[in-house]
Amino acid sequence: MSVIAAGPVIPTFGKGSSCVTGDHTFCWDWVRAHWGDTLGPALWQHVELTAIAVVIGFAIAFPLALLAHRYRRLEQPFGIFSALLYTVPSLALFQLLVPFTGLTWTTVEIALVSYTLVILFPNIVQGLESAPDDVIEAARGMGLTRLQVLTRVELPLAVPAIIGGLRIAVVSTVAIATIAAFLLPTGLGYPIFLALKEPTPFKTEIYSAGALAVALAIGCDGLLVVLRRVLVPWASKGLA
Amino acid sequence: MLADTATMHTFVDAARFIGNHTGLLATKTLEQLALSGAALGIALAIALPLGVVLGHFHRGSTIAIAASIVGRGLPSLVLIAAFLTVLGIGFVNNMVALAVLGSGPLLTNSYDGVERVDRDAVEAARGMGMTGWQVLRSVELPLAIPLIFTGIRVAAVTIVATAPIAAIAGGGGLGDIIVNQASYRLSGVLGASICVMLLSALVFAGLAGVQIAMTPRGVRRTSVIGEPQRREL
Numbered sequence: 001m002s003v004i005a006a007g008p009v010i011p012t013f014g015k016g017s018s019c020v021t022g023d024h025t026f027c028w029d030w031v032r033a034h035w036g037d038t039l040g041p042a043l044w045q046h047v048e049l050t051a052i053a054v055v056i057g058f059a060i061a062f063p064l065a066l067l068a069h070r071y072r073r074l075e076q077p078f079g080i081f082s083a084l085l086y087t088v089p090s091l092a093l094f095q096l097l098v099p100f101t102g103l104t105w106t107t108v109e110i111a112l113v114s115y116t117l118v119i120l121f122p123n124i125v126q127g128l129e130s131a132p133d134d135v136i137e138a139a140r141g142m143g144l145t146r147l148q149v150l151t152r153v154e155l156p157l158a159v160p161a162i163i164g165g166l167r168i169a170v171v172s173t174v175a176i177a178t179i180a181a182f183l184l185p186t187g188l189g190y191p192i193f194l195a196l197k198e199p200t201p202f203k204t205e206i207y208s209a210g211a212l213a214v215a216l217a218i219g220c221d222g223l224l225v226v227l228r229r230v231l232v233p234w235a236s237k238g239l240a
Numbered sequence: 241m242l243a244d245t246a247t248m249h250t251f252v253d254a255a256r257f258i259g260n261h262t263g264l265l266a267t268k269t270l271e272q273l274a275l276s277g278a279a280l281g282i283a284l285a286i287a288l289p290l291g292v293v294l295g296h297f298h299r300g301s302t303i304a305i306a307a308s309i310v311g312r313g314l315p316s317l318v319l320i321a322a323f324l325t326v327l328g329i330g331f332v333n334n335m336v337a338l339a340v341l342g343s344g345p346l347l348t349n350s351y352d353g354v355e356r357v358d359r360d361a362v363e364a365a366r367g368m369g370m371t372g373w374q375v376l377r378s379v380e381l382p383l384a385i386p387l388i389f390t391g392i393r394v395a396a397v398t399i400v401a402t403a404p405i406a407a408i409a410g411g412g413g414l415g416d417i418i419v420n421q422a423s424y425r426l427s428g429v430l431g432a433s434i435c436v437m438l439l440s441a442l443v444f445a446g447l448a449g450v451q452i453a454m455t456p457r458g459v460r461r462t463s464v465i466g467e468p469q470r471r472e473l
Contacts, residue, residue: 087444089401091418092433099250099430168312175315179405182419192321196408203325210318217313 020204027204038191038205043212046187049177050220052109054169057116065124066150075125082118090115090179098183108180115176116169123165127158156232163228167221174217188213254430261428265414265435272413272439275331276400279338283395287343288350288388295354295384296376304355307347316341316402324409334403334411341402342395349391353384382456389454393447401440404432414439 019027031039068075093111101107131154139153181189188209195205258265287307294300320337327333357380365379381388407415417424417432424432 084441084444087397087401087440089404089436089440091404091415092436095418095429095433096437098426099247171313175313178315178317181317189315189317192317193408196321196324201321201325206318206321206325210315210322213315213318214313217315221313 023200023203025203026207030204031208034205039208039212042186042188042191042209043216046174046177046213046216049108049112049180049187050170050173050216053112053116053173053177054166056109057113057120057169058166060113061117061120061124065121065128068121068125069128069154079122082121085114086118090176091182094179094183103183105184105186108177108184108186112173112177112180116173119169119172120162120165123168124158124162127161127165128154130161131157159232160228163224163231167224170220170224171217174213174220178213188216250426250430253427254434257424257427257431258434261431264417265432268412268414268416268432269435269439272400272403272415272436275334275406275411275413276338276396276403278331278335279399279403280342280396282335282339283342283346283399284392286339287346287395288392291347291350291352291391292354292376292381292384292388295351295356296372296380298355300351301355304348304351307344307351312344314341314344316405317408320406320409320411329410331411334406334409337409338399338402338406342399345391345394345398347391349394350384350388353387353391354380356387357383386451386455389447389451393444393451396447397440397444400443401436404436 020030064078068078090111093114094107097107097110101110135153135157136149139149144152177187178189178192180187181193184190191205191209195202195209291304291307294303316337319341320334323333323337323340327336354376361379361383362375365375370378403411403413404415404418405411407413407419414432414436417428418436421429
């Protein structure tokens with residue numbers, strides 16, 4: 001057997017410095033050396049996972065919210081359904097989808113989209129309903145049709161709540177997407193997952209990937225705050 | 241794609257796994273509840289009083305905002321892995337990580353609940369000669385109960401739902417089965433996933449019931465369940 005000739009396999013943690021082989025608290029040289037093959041791609045995959053989930057989630061939640069706003073009776077059942085769905089642990093949801101769609105990107109996205117959906121829907125509905133009644137009556141009195149009231153009064157007034165919902169959705173999705181690594185070698189969860197599988201967890205990899213995930217969440221949140229400042233300057237006081 | 245026979249069989253196998261391994265599943269469920277309970281206990285003991293006190297004195301809104309960001313933005317996997325490097329593998333590191341995770345909504349909501357109590361009500365109580373402690377105990381806290389309890393519920397569900405992830409860091413519980421497909425096969429993984437799902441749904445529903453029962457009638461709102469997730473302070 002030729003396998004024997006290969007000799008024993010000794011894990012070396014790559015061609016690491018003394019910092020890496022000694023597993024010191026944080027090794028910048030490891031981060032520099034593995035940005036190209038590990039951290040960079042993982043960050044990019046994470047951005048992709050999050051962006052696709054939020055965009056699709058919004059594309060589904062928005063028309064549903066318009067429907068629920070038009071036909072109020074739909075709101076309560078969907079609200080309860082989404083509250084229950086939000087209690088489903090992400091790890092369990094990912095696993096339960098596997099028999100249907102396999103260990104695929106689709107499985108991960110279905111789960112992530114479900115979570116963004118249950119965050120976005122109530123926020124959009126709440127935003128649409130935030131227009132004061134007398135404002136709507138005034139608009140009606142000026143001769144605006146129902147559609148015009150929606151597009152010119154209710155939607156602009158709903159923008160702060162919608163962006164608020166998007167902020168929660170993006171930040172939560174960044175967090176939940178790390179769990180996708182249990183199914184697929186993708187996203188910032190995967191380096192963490194690998195680091196935990198080592199006989200002694202490799203600290204630098206955990207800290208650097210973890211910091212990137214947190215930075216991504218904060219960065220996206222900041223971008224949405226800026227977007228709100230630009231779109232609805234009247235509704236922006238402070239950072240909250 | 242939906243319910244073809246292979247998929248059906250997978251779920252039948254999962255149901256059979258649950259039926260054949262009730263003892264194992266019960267043990268793992270209790271493990272998970274013990275871990276979650278300990279974490280929630282710590283979070284309750286620290287975050288709840290802190291939020292209430294900060295809210296009473298209208299101080300530290302930055303802390304409350306930071307807590308709400310921590311509650312949402314810190315991926316549980318990152319938190320668990322980071323604490324593992326400091327505290328080692330096992331019960332303690334998972335308990336601390338889950339407690340931190342649960343502290344976010346607890347601190348935010350207890351701060352928010354007390355801080356937002358109608359100033360007029362507080363002034364009236366002061367005018368009646370109540371001390372700060374009496375105002376807190378008989379005016380602010382009862383009025384804050386709905387928000388505080390929502391915080392407790394969110395924290396409890398977050399902790400119970402995240403506890404399976406702790407299995408990769410020696411946390412035990414149902415997650416042990418979910419992350420170990422090599423031993424338990426797909427049927428076991430799915431069976432345990434179903435149990436995890438039911439467990440958090442039960443915790444959610446149970447606490448919603450307690451919340452309705454505990455809320456003073458005067459401040460009861462129409463819907464406890466369908467509240468939108470919110471972030472603003």
